[in-house]
Amino acid sequence: MKGATLHMDIPDSLLYLKSHEWARIEGDICTVGISDFAVEELNKEIVNVDLPEIGATVKQDETFGILDAVKAAFDLYAPMSGVIAEVNEPVLDDPVIVAKSPYIDGWLIKIKIANPGESANLMNAEAYRKHIESESSE
Template identity: 45%
Template sequence: MKKAPSGLKYAASHEWVRDEGDGTATIGISEHAQESLGDVVYVELPQLGMSVVAGEETGVVESVKAASDIYAPISGEVIAVNALLEDEPEIVNGSPYDSGWFFRVKISDPTELHNLMDTEEYESLAAAD
């Protein structure tokens, strides 16, 4: 597994969160998650304007091996989705932290970021998987 980028927060369910510093956050799945899934063939993302709640299902990612739920690592309103993933879901495999992001939210409770793991904590969790 490649080293997870620092500066992100991680959920135990393998989603990452990048606090954009303007009250919004970008969310995707980790390198470890996409490697476990294998070749991603479909991504179902939340709808624009949808309210998501930390820990609740917001979508699905399917691969040639399995389907896995996507959970919201923090609560907020979905303000953007990565439309590229509709036609090219395999972007998640090649660039899970950059062009393979899933959705962005307007954060409703910034304190929820404190409930997530930092890079070192997440890498320990992923190594134990």
């Protein structure tokens, strides 16, 4: 699937994990969602979202939830360590929001960041595009 990134929306303003989550860091809050690439891999058929409770502790690169699609399940990994400050309740009731608007309305959680230095472990958009291209050509 060479050239897979040509039609993918990969905002330059976000940071990314190899597991296809994105992070928007604003002060001490990290908003988390899944990339357009992940949505495409799930054929936009997200049927259930399982997220942690507010107040739960998450650690960078550890799972915090699951997206269920018609033909697959997708583990969600935390881009930063911290405490869940907010959960996007509408996506729990209507998971299709994640597929329709992964970067705006379909965000998943907000983390109160415990260690800001962890952001150095995340990829910028250019590095993420290269990661997708190498993953797609395997």
